[in-house]
Amino acid sequence: xxxxxxxxxxxxxxxxxxxxxEIAQGYTRAKNAYSGDSLALYSxxxxxxxxxxxxxxxxxxxxxxxxxxxxxxxxxxxxxAPPDDYKSYQERVDSNKDIGAIQQLASSGSINNRDxxxxxxxxxxxxxxxxxxxxxxxxxxxTVRPEMEQEIEQTTVFTGExxxxxxEYKGVDVARxxxxxxxxxxxxxxxxDEKLDNLPVLVYVRGFVYQYAKCLKLNPxxxxxxxxxxxxxxxxx
Numbered sequence: 001x002x003x004x005x006x007x008x009x010x011x012x013x014x015x016x017x018x019x020x021x022e023i024a025q026g027y028t029r030a031k032n033a034y035s036g037d038s039l040a041l042y043s044x045x046x047x048x049x050x051x052x053x054x055x056x057x058x059x060x061x062x063x064x065x066x067x068x069x070x071x072x073x074x075x076x077x078x079x080x081a082p083p084d085d086y087k088s089y090q091e092r093v094d095s096n097k098d099i100g101a102i103q104q105l106a107s108s109g110s111i112n113n114r115d116x117x118x119x120x121x122x123x124x125x126x127x128x129x130x131x132x133x134x135x136x137x138x139x140x141x142x143t144v145r146p147e148m149e150q151e152i153e154q155t156t157v158f159t160g161e162x163x164x165x166x167x168e169y170k171g172v173d174v175a176r177x178x179x180x181x182x183x184x185x186x187x188x189x190x191x192x193d194e195k196l197d198n199l200p201v202l203v204y205v206r207g208f209v210y211q212y213a214k215c216l217k218l219n220p221x222x223x224x225x226x227x228x229x230x231x232x233x234x235x236x237x
Contacts (some may be wrong), residue, residue, distance in 0.1 A: 007058035010200075013184060016079050019067065027061040029182055033207045053203055125170060140217060142171035152218070158226040160194040163212065167192075170216055181211040188212070191227075196235060202228055 009016050012026030031054075063069045070164040073079075148169055155162060167177060187208055190198045199205050206224050213223035 008064050008073065011056050011060040012064065013182065016074070023061070023064045027065075031058045053201075094195065140170050140172065142169065145169070156226065157228050157230060158223045159230055160192040160227075163209075163223075163227070164192040166218070172216065177212065177215065180215040181208065183208045183211060192235065194231070196231065199231075202231070205231065
């Protein structure tokens with residue numbers, strides 16, 4: 001995957017109009033997904049692919065986090081001009097007492113719940129609320145059908161059609177799956193529809209499917225490996 005194939009916003013999975021905070025969150029998500037211990041999960045990923053992805057993530061962040069570089073980049077790409085009020089935006093985030101902002105930061109991985117352990121009782125309350133919100137966010141509420149559960153348990157080949165069937169059975173629409181996994185709705189649809197030409201490199205696809213499966217309470221390693229093998233067969237690799 002070259003820089004011309006995917007722009008920096010695609011690499012960090014953020015919109016062109018992303019704020020400074022959203023850029024940092026996108027960077028954190030990408031690093032957490034494709035570096036450190038998580039790489040051991042990707043048995044089909046070569047060292048060269050790892051290095052390429054990580055280098056692109058660092059490159060994207062170094063440009064987009066700098067207002068001047070980002071403006072030049074956007075102008076060169078014919079993209080929207082980035083927002084000008086980085087400082088005032090950050091001040092609003094820092095002073096914002098709305099619990100929703102705390103929940104967003106905690107769920108993105110940019111802060112840890114323990115960061116609030118030394119805070120006052122109010123801080124502890126925010127932490128408890130964050131846990132409740134996270135629990136509800138990933139809860140699956142659906143009518144359990146024994147025959148469907150047995151079918152899922154016996155499935156060894158996870159195609160896009162199979163993934164969609166399980167997602168719909170568990171009552172998760174595409175929009176919610178996107179929110180749970182932090183993967184764009186477009187990519188989720190492309191994964192389910194097996195639109196090979198519209199999918200990123202396999203390392204990204206594997207990571208996306210891994211999170212998809214995890215949110216549906218499936219075996220993520222089994223599902224991701226099976227899906228990637230299926231895609232490789234379709235490509236004739």
